[in-house]
Amino acid sequence: MKFIRPDHWQPKGIDDLEPNAWQALRQRESTSIIAGPGAGKTEFLAQKAAYLLETGLCPSNKKILAISFKTDAAKNLADRVKERCSEEVSNRFISMTFDAFTKNLIDRFRMALPEHHRPSKRYEISFPSFHQEKQLISSFRNNFGNAVGIYSFTQRLQNMNQFIGSVRIGDPKLSWLEEEFLTFWLSQQINYPDGVSRVSFPALNRLAEYIVRTNDHVRRSIRASYPIVFVDEFQDTTFAQYDFLSSVFKSSEAEVTAVGDYKQRIMGWAGAKGDVFHQFEADFSAERHSLLLNHRSSPELVRIQHVIAQAIDHEVREVQTSNINLISGDAAWICCSYNINQEAAHLAEWIANDLLGRSLNPRNYSILVRQKPEDYEQQLSYYLAQHGLSLRNESVKIGQTTLQDLLAEELTILFSTLLRLGLVRRNAQAWNQLSSDIRILRNTN
Numbered sequence: 001m002k003f004i005r006p007d008h009w010q011p012k013g014i015d016d017l018e019p020n021a022w023q024a025l026r027q028r029e030s031t032s033i034i035a036g037p038g039a040g041k042t043e044f045l046a047q048k049a050a051y052l053l054e055t056g057l058c059p060s061n062k063k064i065l066a067i068s069f070k071t072d073a074a075k076n077l078a079d080r081v082k083e084r085c086s087e088e089v090s091n092r093f094i095s096m097t098f099d100a101f102t103k104n105l106i107d108r109f110r111m112a113l114p115e116h117h118r119p120s121k122r123y124e125i126s127f128p129s130f131h132q133e134k135q136l137i138s139s140f141r142n143n144f145g146n147a148v149g150i151y152s153f154t155q156r157l158q159n160m161n162q163f164i165g166s167v168r169i170g171d172p173k174l175s176w177l178e179e180e181f182l183t184f185w186l187s188q189q190i191n192y193p194d195g196v197s198r199v200s201f202p203a204l205n206r207l208a209e210y211i212v213r214t215n216d217h218v219r220r221s222i223r224a225s226y227p228i229v230f231v232d233e234f235q236d237t238t239f240a241q242y243d244f245l246s247s248v249f250k251s252s253e254a255e256v257t258a259v260g261d262y263k264q265r266i267m268g269w270a271g272a273k274g275d276v277f278h279q280f281e282a283d284f285s286a287e288r289h290s291l292l293l294n295h296r297s298s299p300e301l302v303r304i305q306h307v308i309a310q311a312i313d314h315e316v317r318e319v320q321t322s323n324i325n326l327i328s329g330d331a332a333w334i335c336c337s338y339n340i341n342q343e344a345a346h347l348a349e350w351i352a353n354d355l356l357g358r359s360l361n362p363r364n365y366s367i368l369v370r371q372k373p374e375d376y377e378q379q380l381s382y383y384l385a386q387h388g389l390s391l392r393n394e395s396v397k398i399g400q401t402t403l404q405d406l407l408a409e410e411l412t413i414l415f416s417t418l419l420r421l422g423l424v425r426r427n428a429q430a431w432n433q434l435s436s437d438i439r440i441l442r443n444t445n
C-alpha cells in the first residue's frame with residue numbers, strides 16, 4: 001500500500017477540522033479530547049484513525065484499538081472508518097466495546113487465571129438484579145456475622161459497582177474482609193452444580209484486569225498489537241474499566257486518545273469515575289484539547305446547551321456552531337412548569353397549534369423525556385387526547401425488549417414495509433425498499 005505523507009493528508013468526507021482538532025490529530029502522545037454534544041468526537045476519532053493508518057504512522061503490522069461503551073457507538077465508529085478508508089486500511093481498525101474486549105481476553109487466556117477464579121470453558125453471561133445483589137450481601141453477612149467491622153463493610157457493599165471498582169483481585173493491600181467478599185462474589189458466579197459458570201461483565205472486567213496485571217506475556221502481546229488506542233465516551237469509564245486500561249497501557253509506549261465530555265456522564269450510578277479525565281491526564285501524561293465547534297445543532301440549541309453546561313461547569317468555554325438556523329422564529333427555548341400536569345397541558349396545546357400552523361403531521365413530532373417515559377405517559381396521553389392526538393411510547397417493554405429496539409430490527413422493518421405496501425394502492429418507496437430487501441434475502445443483490 002502507498003502511504004500518504006502526513007503533511008499532505010486531508011480529512012475524508014468532511015471539508016476540514018477545527019484548529020484544535022488538527023492539533024490533537026497530529027499529536028503523537030496520549031491526549032484527552034473534551035467536547036460537548038455534536039462537536040464531532042466520533043468524527044474526530046474516525047479521521048484520526050484514517051490519518052494514522054493512511055500515512056503509515058500506525059505501521060502496517062499493527063492495529064488501532066478503539067473502545068466504546070455501547071455496541072451501537074462501537075459500530076458507528078467502525079462504520080465511519082469503513083466509509084472513509086479502503087478495506088485494507090479499515091481492517092486494521094478494531095472497534096469494540098469494553099465488555100467485548102475483556103470477554104474476548106477471558107475466552108483466550110482463561111487458563112492464566114488461578115483455578116478457583118477460572119470460569120468454565122463454556123460460560124453464560126449473567127446480569128444480576130438488585131435483589132440478587134442484596135441476597136448475595138446477606139448470605140455473606142450470615143457467613144461472617146461475627147467479624148469485626150462487618151456492619152460498616154456491608155454498608156460499603158450497598159453500592160456494589162463502586163465497591164467492585166475499588167478492589168483488585170489478588171491485591172496484597174486488600175483487607176481480609178475485602179478479599180473474602182471478592183472471593184465469595186466470584187465463586188458465586190463461577191461454581192454452579194451443572195458446571196456452567198454464570199459470569200457478569202463486572203466480574204469479567206475484574207478477571208481480565210487480573211490477567212493483564214499478572215501476566216507479562218498477555219500484557220506485552222496486547223501492547224504489541226495495539227500501539228494506538230482510542231477510548232470513546234471516556235466520561236462513562238468505570239473504576240474497574242479504568243484499572244484495566246491502566247494495567248494494560250500505563251507506562252507503555254501506547255498512544256491513548258480519550259474522548260468524551262464530563263458533562264455528559266450518565267453512568268455514575270453504574271460506578272463511572274467522576275474524575276476520570278484528570279486521572280487519565282496525570283497517569284498517561286496526556287495533554288488536554290477542547291473541540292469548540294458544534295456540527296450538529298442549530299445556533300439556538302447550542303446557546304441553550306451553553307447555559308446548561310455553565311450550570312455544571314462555570315469555566316466551560318463557549319461553543320460555536322457550524323450550522324445555520326433552518327427554522328424561522330424560535331427553534332429552541334426553555335419553559336419552566338410548576339408540575340407535570342401544567343407541563344403536559346402546555347406541551348399538548350403547543351403541538352396541536354404548531355401542527356395546524358405549519359400543516360405538519362403528528363408523526364413529525366417526538367417528545368424526549370428525562371429517564372423513564374412511563375412516568376410521563378399517562379398525563380401526556382390525556383392532554384394530547386383532548387386535542388385529538390395520540391401518543392406512542394417507544395420505550396414500552398415488549399417481552400425482553402422495548403418497542404424502539406424492536407422497531408429497529410431488520411425483520412420488523414421488512415414486515416412493516418410489507419404492511420405499508422398492502423395498505424395503499426401504490427407506494428413506490430415501500431416497493432423499492434421491499435424489492436431491495438428481498439434481493440438481499442435471496443442473496444441475488
Ligand SMILES: Nc1ncnc2c1ncn2[C@@H]1O[C@H](COP(=O)(O)OP(=O)(O)OP(=O)(O)O)[C@@H](O)[C@H]1O
Nearest residue numbers: 014015016017036037038039040041042043295296
Ligand atoms: N469537522 C466536521 N465538519 C463537518 N461535519 C462534521 C465535522 N465533525 C463532525 N461532523 C458531523 O457532525 C455530526 C456530529 O458529529 P459526531 O457524531 O462525531 O459528534 P459527537 O460529538 O460524537 O456527538 P455526541 O455528542 O452525540 O457523542 C455528524 O453528522 C458528523 O458527520
